[in-house]
Amino acid sequence: MDNHVAPVPLEKAYRLINHGPTVLVSARHGGVDNVMAAAWACALDFDPPKLTVILDKQTLTRGLIERSGHFVIQVPTAAQLQLTYEVGNRSRANVPDKLERAGVQWFGVDGHDVPLVAGCSAWLACRLMPEPHMQDTYDLFVGEVVGAWADTRVFANGHWNYEHADPAWRSLHYIAGGQFYAIGASLKADPLK
């Protein structure tokens, strides 16, 4: 594991996706590792942390998650703009070398049998909480976060440091047609009076 990757306390894991970034969803089953992009992922609870993610029935990653019961939600960076777009718009079903073409590199974490994408800013290892009706009707999957890590160059002490890190670390927020926004300036509200 990279020297800069550090565990995040589970009760603060929601902060890794609270700002609504587009994420990468990865999973492993039967000797196959895959990853896709998803703009529709969202925190669901604080402690224990949970999240939702929408996974189209046609994606190979969904099948890996249904069979293994585990997945990883990770936060890609502006430096991974092209990787994110490519893994979100090609399927291994049609493009067998999708991962190589996009430049995906994996790493692992002891105690978690899931593939993590190198170079991201944060990772949330999740256990699928089966909700068959929501999965079938809405493609909505619920995960309980069982492990969380972040790159200390952009997230430390429970806080993002986008404003002090290199802009290449900024999160990506997809709109449509290959167009994203990076996260921007920090704004602080006044305390309640």
Next chain:
Amino acid sequence: MDNHVAPVPLEKAYRLINHGPTVLVSARHGGVDNVMAAAWACALDFDPPKLTVILDKQTLTRGLIERSGHFVIQVPTAAQLQLTYEVGNRSRANVPDKLERAGVQWFGVDGHDVPLVAGCSAWLACRLMPEPHMQDTYDLFVGEVVGAWADTRVFANGHWNYEHADPAWRSLHYIAGGQFYAIGASLKADPLK
């Protein structure tokens, strides 16, 4: 209705929240209008457009939605930073003049009996799709978007124009403790080869 507020075609409504902004959730029932902030709202489907939002059992707005079956998801702006923080951190149950203190002003749209918060950048009028198990277990509510509008000064022709609009129009992305990020720079991926 403000001159700058224009309808958004329903098949493009998902783009109004695809970048994961913190939203305001408003509803009306029995002569009461209320609004709260929610960081956990997410697109769920394209056409017909649907979305999810997490609503804590203690919020007054949740009760209005359960009773009326309708609500509005709207995208507040950087100019509404303090308003957003205040309506997310005070309840009318304890602070009866919460809306006046936060400076909330309403407007309406013909054909939709729901209150819209003036000054936002986009509004999605939703019909509650009852999912009792998800509501009870996870506080997760599903809405079908039945009307969508945006301020043409920042969203036009199906696209956000944050990069050309005044920074006061930028969306807010909440982290914790009163700290938000504004949306930032536009980034465009290369077409697939």
